[in-house]
Amino acid sequence: MKRLVLALCVMVAGCANGQSRIGGSDAVNAVPGIELPAPDRTDLVGGGRPYLIGPFDKLTINVFGVEELTAQEVQVDASGRVSFPLAGVIEAGGQTPNEVASIIRERLRGQYIRNPQVTVNLRETVSQVITVDGQVREPGLYPVIGRMTLMRAVATAKGAGEFAKLEDVVVFRTVRGQKYAALYNLKAIRRGGYADPEVFANDVVVVGDSPARRLFRDLVSVAPLLTAPLIIALQN
Numbered sequence: 001m002k003r004l005v006l007a008l009c010v011m012v013a014g015c016a017n018g019q020s021r022i023g024g025s026d027a028v029n030a031v032p033g034i035e036l037p038a039p040d041r042t043d044l045v046g047g048g049r050p051y052l053i054g055p056f057d058k059l060t061i062n063v064f065g066v067e068e069l070t071a072q073e074v075q076v077d078a079s080g081r082v083s084f085p086l087a088g089v090i091e092a093g094g095q096t097p098n099e100v101a102s103i104i105r106e107r108l109r110g111q112y113i114r115n116p117q118v119t120v121n122l123r124e125t126v127s128q129v130i131t132v133d134g135q136v137r138e139p140g141l142y143p144v145i146g147r148m149t150l151m152r153a154v155a156t157a158k159g160a161g162e163f164a165k166l167e168d169v170v171v172f173r174t175v176r177g178q179k180y181a182a183l184y185n186l187k188a189i190r191r192g193g194y195a196d197p198e199v200f201a202n203d204v205v206v207v208g209d210s211p212a213r214r215l216f217r218d219l220v221s222v223a224p225l226l227t228a229p230l231i232i233a234l235q236n
Contacts, residue, residue: 036182036231037175039200051122053092053100055080056143058124061104064117073123086112097122130199132157135164135208149196150184153205160186165208170215171197172204179234183216194228 053059057076061084063069074082080093082100087107092100097120108116129141130153137158150171154160166186173180182197186207189196199205206212216230 035197035229036171036173036180038198039173039175039202051125052094052096053080053122054129054141054143055093057092057122059092059097059100060121060123061101062119062121063104063108063113064119066113066116129201131204132207133204133209134169134206134212135161137161144199144201148199150199150205151186151189151196153199153203154186154207160207163208168208168210168212170206170209170212171199172206172212173200174202181212181215181232181234183230197229 053076055076055078059074059076059082061069061072061074069085072084074084076082076092080091081089082092083089084104087104090100090103095103101118101120104120105116105118108118129143130148131141132153133139136154137160139157142153142156148156150169154169160166167188169184169186171182171184173182184197185193188194215232215234
């Protein structure tokens with residue numbers, strides 16, 4: 001587990017407009033504000049990386065010279081699969097378009113078409129996803145469509161589990177190369193204690209998972225009654 005950089009970006013409720021300190025010799029600097037920094041374009045879209053097909057992406061598949069198999073539009077289902085005539089069900093999730101084209105080509109070759117020429121193109125992408133993990137009913141990757149908040153992200157994963165610790169929800173985010181973690185209390189958000197924070201593509205939300213909360217152990221020990229998010233910067 002990455003060690004904390006306690007002197008950076010630690011935010012707690014009740015701070016004045018200047019920095020304050022909590023604790024004794026191992027005090028941490030508390031600064032105003034209760035929001036994680038928002039990612040910029042380079043954080044959301046990594047340049048130079050091959051696109052990997054994900055759930056709900058829409059593809060256009062063409063088999064040259066076969067009219068019935070040309071301009072076929074298919075949508076990847078929630079489990080990452082697509083179905084294509086004669087080729088059957090294909091595990092497209094996590095594959096590049098070229099890799100899916102190769103799978104279709106091999107399944108059509110010989111039995112149906114002597115030398116098939118197959119292309120797969122992205123028609124509509126849902127590349128912006130968040131990870132929701134921990135004590136939720138359906139952990140996984142979920143598309144970020146429009147504005148999504150922390151509460152909505154948990155609801156998208158079918159809600160927290162029966163015994164989930166709603167006061168222990170951690171959001172991990174990378175902004176301009178700096179990694180952050182923020183501790184939230186869903187119960188406090190529901191009561192209106194503070195605003196439901198926005199989450200962004202590439203965020204990782206961990207609900208009620210003790211290993212994630214251990215990052216905040218030292219800080220919570222000196223400020224056990226948190227009335228706002230607690231935000232820290234991590235060493236890269």
